[in-house]
Amino acid sequence: MGEFRKKKISLFFIYLFLSAGLILNLAPLAWMLSTSFKPGSEVFRFPPKWIPDSLDWTNYKKVFSMIPFERYYINSIVVAILLTGVTVLLCTMAGYAFAKMKFPGKNGLFMLFLITLMIPFQATMIPLFRMVSSFGWIDTYQGLILPQISTAFGIFLIRQFMLSMPDAILEAATIDGSTQLRTFWKIVVPMNRGAMATLAIFTFNTAWNNLLWPLLVTNREQMRTLPVGMALFRSSRDIDWTAIMAGSVMSLIPMIILFLLMQKQFIRGITAGAVKE
């Protein structure tokens, strides 16, 4: 009986600790939301007001008139969606070939992918930039997207999943006269939707957040993505914190919606490679 009571008390303190931590953890985001609804004169007014007297939407409208915010948004969406779609398709196909097909040079090529997996994008970025600019791809979607399609991680991830796919099904399809491409669409893709979703979320998240490459390959305001646009907005001469916070809230919204809709896949996607299931 005593032990049961002791357990209950300790559990109470754990809940207390976690709730206090949670408030601290979410406070910065709450401050962002709160500031985004305040008039500029109240940003540094103390004591801090966490809940503004009235919801003032003018900051949200202001962002669109101060910077081409809708363009940033469209650019980010185009880049993230295309990058995700292409990456998932390519990695699923290549992952299938590396997991289930036999061909000369397979191990050598797979090793090559694994080796480039170790090389960070940041290390080859400057020569890549010179190449891309000599193609005339500065301020273009292909310049933003193509160099960022990195398939090594995705191929590795998908291949790991596909290794456990039973050969018998694939063989049966081949015996029935199905071409490889047809087998891929009708059998392999449906069987590996989970792995593809994981990779899709990982890629989308990376693309949506990326700052450095888009910063390098865009000069025109019209071609900036959200992170670039917001970072440069902050370094403009007159810092308007309320507008910056409103823009920040809006840049975060798609991720929050996606996250709330599919928490499980989202967490699995972002921690892909870290958590073995």
Place this chain on the structure above:
Amino acid sequence: MSGNSMVGSENKFLPKFRSLAKEVRKSKEAYLFILIPVALLIVFSLIPMIYGFLMSFTNWNGLQPAKFIGIENYTKILQNKDFHKALLNTVKFAIVSLIGGMGLALILALAIDKLTRFQSFFKVTYFIPVITPMVVVSLVWTLIYNEKGLLNYFLGSFGLDSVGWLTDKRIAMYSIIATSVWQGLGFSMIVFLAALQKIPEHLYEAAKIDGANAFQSFRNVTIPGLKDTLAFLLIYGVIGAFNVFDQIYVMTNGGPVKATETIVFQIFSNFRYLKLGYTSALSYVFLFMLLIISLIQFKVIYKKEE
């Protein structure tokens, strides 16, 4: 084809080559499946790598034609005080953020693991900063760290002096580290939690029967059970720390007086001054360091999975 005259000869390689060629022809479909990734790999990874390596031996500034100068860029880097500073800052960032981040995340994971209710609620809400773009995170924290910001207000309400969170060169790096720890906490927590939940319950029961107290069972059951996870987070974290850029760019732009310049930030800022030869050499030094870390990672983590 061209080997007609050699058919009768004793060449051992020809039949081997023929059967390989036959296999290659038979594998046309497989090659189609990997064609584009291989092409992308060559164009956007291997060629820039070679190109960058060659550039690193020149004094190219993007305007005048490049001149070969041997390893001068590399010796310059190794002697450059700014590079030493950036390396030191990067290492400082890695060590402090990893110890702080992993410690806090483990405590959180242990606490959440004990919960009987609302477990997934805490898991999900602690994860929200992880999905927040780093630029947004940096913007919010820049506001909080402002000289008249929230943090200094709280210090003031305890009668303490204001702190130059991002303007004092002794403190700025730690402020950026704190922000990064906050952002990554949920990630490490989830990874720890998954590992904790995989430790078989009977090991704890056995420890209890042997008379182990809470600390002893943590020391002898939990810690060994987390060994792989610790190794993963450590190496993953070191690589992430070496790549740190966004926070620096948004929050301090490397300042005050280069106190927060990291290696990638330095690559970026040298590039801005069009020191392309020097920047390429710097990229290569960076690549080499990362390669060593990744090789260790490869040995520790992926070997086990096979």
